[in-house]
Amino acid sequence: MDSSKSQTVELREQSSPSPPAEDRFPEGGYGWVCVVCLFMIHAHTWGINCAFGVILSFYLSSNEFPGTSALVYAAISGLSISCACFIAPFLTFLAPILPLRFFILAGATLQAVSMVGASFTTQSWQLFLTQGLGFGFGMGFLYISTVGIPNQWFKHRRGTANGIMAAGSGTGGFVYSLVTKQMLDALGFEWTFRLLGIISSTVNLVAGMLLRERFSKDRPKMTSSRLRRPAFLLFLLFGFFSMLGYISLLFSLASYAEAIGLGARRGSLASALLNLGQAIGRPLVGVLSDRFSRPKVAASMSIFCGLCCIALWPFALGEVSLYVFSILAGLGAGTVWASAPPLAAELVPLSEVGWALAVFFVCVAPAGTVSEVIALRLRGAGSVQRPYIAAQMFTGAAYLAAGASLGLVPLFL
Secondary structure (H helix, E strand, O other), rough: OOHHHHHHHHHHHOOOOOOOHOOOOOOHHHHHHHHHHHHHHHHHHHHHHHHHHHHHHHHHHHHOOOOOOOHHHHHHHHHHHHHHHHHHHHHHHOOOOOOHHHHHHHHHHHHHHHHHHOOOOOOHHHHHHHHHHHHHHHHHHHOOOOHHHHHHHOOOOOHHHHHHHHHHHHHHHHHHHHHHHHHHHHHHHHHHHHHHHHHHHHHHHHHOOOOOOOOOOOOOOOOOHOOOHHHHHHHHHHHHHHHHHHHHHHHHHHHHHOOOOOOHHHHHHHHHHHHHHHHHHHHHHHHHHHHHHHHHHHHHHHHHHHHHHHOOHHHHHHHHHHHHHHHHHHHHOHHHHHHHHHHHHHOOOOOHHHHHHHHHHHHHHHHHHHHHHHHHHOOOOOOOOOOOHHHHHHHHHHHHHHHHHHHOOOOOO
16 A cells, blocks of 8 residues: 555656756856856956946046047946847847857957947047947847846856856956056057957956756746836836946046146046955845845845945045045945845746846946946036036936835835
8 A cells, every 4th residue: 555655646747747957047058157257258348347447447547549538438337237228128039039058159249340440430420439339239139138137047046146146347347447458558548459459358258158048948028017017117217326426436437636746647547446346245245145134135235335335436546545435335325236136036936037137228228328428528527626516416316216216116016
């Protein structure tokens, strides 16, 4: 009797359907290889974009393109980010049709061509096509097509995996901010851009070819009713306000250092330390969000950065105080990039995360376009002694609004 019962149980277990792949997560294995590869891709896409603050400072202090206004330079810097975000729906639509390696190859090629092409520019409108459109589209191909991969390999460690991936931006920004300044001084504008394009694209190509997706590429779906849910709308507001603060802080810090008399070299170091803070803060956000509430952790870190901008930045008038502010603000500055993918997976089913992130990136793109332009217009609006005070308050207020928006999300879950 006992043997017949055990045989019956075994037959039932064998005949019972196995859970779908979306419900089985290895929580590691080759997933960690993918995380390391994504770390490298972030370091050589968003990391270079983080160094644009140093390049913007170079534009503003040199006469590389005579007659070009500061607003034009600011618009070029913001255009690359908005382009990367605006093409998210297009790439999400193509994802089930084309293999991942197509997007990797296209992104690496676009990035190389745009950076090398920028080195031959002689007029500012050519920078719009190369540093703005070309680099932005290349970065978008590499980032949008791969940002959801950690969600396929991890569930309980999803925040940690996404945090490590996003830390590549801060690490790359730290290195590139220091190296770019040295290259501009030693090699000039032309060869700096050529080397940045060649090195970054090579690394992205190698890392991208090692990535592996777990789930079949079914066409992602998302019902319109989910877009109207309060929690998702607050998630979009979090992204919009975060981008307003992020770009303003990222691109203003180096020029602020020059404005208070610290010089370009110390300005590049301040920008590098901001990115170092991000390299520490983004994994920290991921680890804490796996242990505590993801919306609350991301909201708290955003508010912390906003308070740093309002309470510390205006008084960072010396070398040491500016460096301390840079690291502290950096801890929360890039929270949006570490938290957006796991937050999306918490708000919608995993099969709909692709479109959820596409909508998210489209909503944050306008903020990325205008943020530095607004901050640049606000400079000089304060007192003579503190010409950046209005821009600093704007940056801090944007982060506070981002944190407040996300802080309300648990009320609607």
